[in-house]
Amino acid sequence: MKQKKVFVSIAYSVTFLVLLIAPEASALANDQPSVSTVFAVVLKRLDTKNASVNQELTLRTITDVTVNGIVVIASGSTVVGHVVESATKGKESQQSILAIVIDKAVLENGRQIPLQAIIAAVAAPQDSALPADPTYGMMHSNEPKMVASGPRAGDLSASSKADSTAAVSTAKINGEMRKGLLLNTDSNGAIGFSNLSLTWRLDSPPPVSVFSSNNKEIKFEAGTQVLLRMAPPRQIGN
Numbered sequence: 001m002k003q004k005k006v007f008v009s010i011a012y013s014v015t016f017l018v019l020l021i022a023p024e025a026s027a028l029a030n031d032q033p034s035v036s037t038v039f040a041v042v043l044k045r046l047d048t049k050n051a052s053v054n055q056e057l058t059l060r061t062i063t064d065v066t067v068n069g070i071v072v073i074a075s076g077s078t079v080v081g082h083v084v085e086s087a088t089k090g091k092e093s094q095q096s097i098l099a100i101v102i103d104k105a106v107l108e109n110g111r112q113i114p115l116q117a118i119i120a121a122v123a124a125p126q127d128s129a130l131p132a133d134p135t136y137g138m139m140h141s142n143e144p145k146m147v148a149s150g151p152r153a154g155d156l157s158a159s160s161k162a163d164s165t166a167a168v169s170t171a172k173i174n175g176e177m178r179k180g181l182l183l184n185t186d187s188n189g190a191i192g193f194s195n196l197s198l199t200w201r202l203d204s205p206p207p208v209s210v211f212s213s214n215n216k217e218i219k220f221e222a223g224t225q226v227l228l229r230m231a232p233p234r235q236i237g238n
Helices: 002-019 134-141 158-168 170-179
Strands: 036-042 056-061 065-067 070-073 078-087 096-106 112-114 117-123 189-191 196-201 208-213 225-230
Touching: 036 065, 096 117, 117 196, 117 208, 189 196
Parallel strands: 117 189
Antiparallel strands: 036 056, 036 225, 056 078, 065 070, 078 096, 096 112, 096 208, 117 225, 196 208
């Protein structure tokens, strides 16, 4: 009986993982999505030339993840993944390969939420000169809109106002960032990248997102846009 339960659990997990790559088939009878999505951006460049197994991939979410009307992962949270395979074409490999597992979300209060997710799509940043933290950079690009208010506003220089706002009010510019999104919730694959394909290993959890290319190197600059599809996450504890 115990062995049968294990087989059923594995079959259920594999079936659910397949739903991650078929969003149009992921609706339940009550019309609530069985798969959650979130848009994020890469915070630090990742490339096959320097990547190693277990190296972290860090993303910043720019949309909320809501489950049953409750925000479980707020915009501005961190999503952490890691590299499970990396190969550069020519180094005993016929292709460049970068395989990634998404591990968890880290909320602003430090709480961690395990994730079962795939990278459904990526889009190259329109400006290759984006800083390592695109959210902070966006705050600076909107300096005229970020003037401090209150009785002490005049005590701050223009630069200080921007720095202060960028540090404490990142959420205010999420709408501006979403205006520049090159992805939508139905996106799949790689947009704006030359000769880059995206597949998934879904035979067993955790799901693995696999990028492959005939180019010598795969690289994701800071600011690369990412669409994640995941099992609806839930917070553990209070």
